[in-house]
Amino acid sequence: MLRIERAILSRLDHPMDFYELVSGLDYDLRSIISALNGLGDRGFIRVRDGLIERTVDFQDRRLTEAALEVVKREFARLTRNRPEPVVRFDQGYVTVESVMNRLRVLDSRDDLAGASLLLVGDDDLTSLAVCLTGLPARVAVAEIDRRLLDFLDQRRQDLPIPLELYEYDVRSPLPAKLLEAFDVSLCDPLETEQGFRLFVMRCREALVGPGSALYFGLTDVECPPERWLGFQEFLVGMGLRITDLWRSLHRYVLPERDFVLEEIEGARKYIRSDGRNSPRIPWYHSSLVRAELVSAHKRFPRVVSEGADIYH
Structure with missing residues (x-):
């Protein structure tokens, strides 16, 4: 999985609109959209009622x-x-x-x-x-x-x-x-x-x-x-x-x-x-x-x- 895809899934800890998602990512818009399309094609995310949400349980392994x-x-x-x-x-x-x-x-x-x-x-x-x-x-x-x-x-x-x-x-x-x-x-x-x-x-x-x-x-x-x-x-x-x-x-x-x-x-x-x-x-x-x-x-x-x- 690409770094940008991991970053998107990590940020989607709750359903959010596109603007909220982008505000917390350090990537250009074209790369973000491409990554979203890839995640959607593989069934990791979906868009419902204008909000983007994860469809899988993503284990965000962070260093606490x-x-x-x-x-x-x-x-x-x-x-x-x-x-x-x-x-x-x-x-x-x-x-x-x-x-x-x-x-x-x-x-x-x-x-x-x-x-x-x-x-x-x-x-x-x-x-x-x-x-x-x-x-x-x-x-x-x-x-x-x-x-x-x-x-x-x-x-x-x-x-x-x-x-x-x-x-x-x-x-x-x-x-x-x-x-x-x-x-x-x-x-x-x-x-x-x-x-x-x-x-x-x-x-x-x-x-x-x-x-x-x-x-x-x-x-x-x-x-x-x-x-x-x-x-x-x-x-x-x-x-x-x-x-x-x-x-x-x-x-x-x-x-x-x-x-x-x-x-x-x-x-x-x-x-x-x-x-x-x-x-x-x-x-x-x-x-x-x-x-x-x-x-x-x-x-x-x-x-x-x-x-x-x-x-x-």
Whole structure:
């Protein structure tokens, strides 16, 4: 069933007229009418006395706050003693509450229940939380860090749905079994010119077709407006349109060596050098962006050669 069809059936919790239905849907009118026709032809809805109503019992599998609280507790338990972030891979993982925010977003945009999801890189261990909801149809992780893969592998037996793991470097072609196979892809990309494009391109290659969604994190802390603009132009060139942006949704736990500030000229001038200036709060933050695939063209630019430095 298409995402738009699920959204319509979910909204029809009572008979309503066309205008009330449309007011709560984030789709264009032609797509809505086409979906209504398809649902009507298959006997899922009918029009009676000017009102549209469901003719079937539709189980709207949503992530309730009560269920999310259970996921949060179990996620915190499973991620104890997680591998520490390392500078080598430019790592820094988000807080537990940030991961829960991601789940809320995925659920609100109908990108969780019944969906297939690929995470390209997962130092946040978001895949564990996604699986703990029990809602997706498929979850896979493509990750370069062997420590993280081993950690996830050790916890797969505690998950209600299977978790696929692949050792993968974004500088290499995406494995064939992951190409055009997912409704949703997620990444928290490097914010270098080459790094961002590579992560997003791999996520784009994994999407099954138009209507699929790609999520990525992006900061204002390290990414100036000019670079944001260039990244947006790159998205458009890949057949993607931005549908949503949730500002400062993520807060990060960074490595003990603060490589972020080391790379920003002049920052050390404002920080104590006696070791008594450790951040009291998770100061590093990023926004979550959702883009939707519009065009199914498959001509991807050559971004970088295998083995190139994408971290600087």
